[in-house]
Amino acid sequence: MIRILIVDDHAVVGGGLKQFLTNTGGFEVAGEARTGQDALKLVSTQSWDLLLLDIGLPDLNGIEVLKRIKRERPELPVLIFSMYSEDEYALAAREAGAAGYLPKNSAPEEILAAIRRASAGECYLSPQLTERLLSGSASISRKLPHDRLSARELDVMLMISKGIPLTEIAEQLHLSPKTISTYRTRVLEKLELKHNTEITRYVLKHKLDN
Incomplete structure (x- = not known):
């Protein structure tokens, strides 16, 4: 069964x-x-x-x-x-x-x-x-920007979207604030976004967290 x-x-x-x-x-x-x-x-x-x-x-x-x-x-x-x-x-x-x-x-x-x-x-x-x-006639499956993120970058993105400060994210992930800031920069670059508010909008739009 x-x-x-x-x-x-x-x-x-x-x-x-x-x-x-x-x-x-x-x-x-x-x-x-x-x-x-x-x-x-x-x-x-x-x-x-x-x-x-x-x-x-x-x-x-x-x-x-x-x-x-x-x-x-x-x-x-x-x-x-x-x-x-x-x-x-x-x-x-x-x-x-x-x-x-x-x-x-x-x-x-x-x-x-x-x-x-x-x-x-x-x-x-x-x-x-x-x-x-x-x-070769099948269209290429759609790739979204967040598919290019690493698992750690995705974690940081989701935490930023919840309004968690970078220092607190660093504490929760046991990493330095500088490292978290680097991850944030990579997320913004890969998603072609400019600030945290746009990250939150992106997460909501694509139903990446709840």
Whole structure:
């Protein structure tokens, strides 16, 4: 029995997927989350064989949720199940550690194939995307400025966005204020921003923290 957590803010989608998998047999939808924060809590407190994750969550960007989950549970297969087209996010999701990417309009047999392959530790890309990648016709997955940040730079950015002074950030991260100031400068340069207020706006716009 494959124990699955569905993360989707639309109850109808989650409920329909749960009924479909239950009727198929061999799957147990043992949990559902409507927000990224709820998903992170469930992943940290319970055991799962597979996570079905939407990108368009109300609090955190799904790709950001994926990155955090893979840092905490790198062995957990995460399959993106989204309304966005594969060309937009599939490659970015793979780079972030996703086992595969499924558009929500996928045929039932394709959903089952993806779930089975992902839960077995394999990767899944749809035949259509695979063909476009091989032919070179797939558009390049969107790269956002914060994707260029290191893990430490991202930590500093999120703390700055909460209004935490640099000296306090230095204390919390056990680093010198000068080092934190250097990280701040790198964040501003990489995001092409000018001051802390713009960092806060950026974090809110891209749902990077909650």
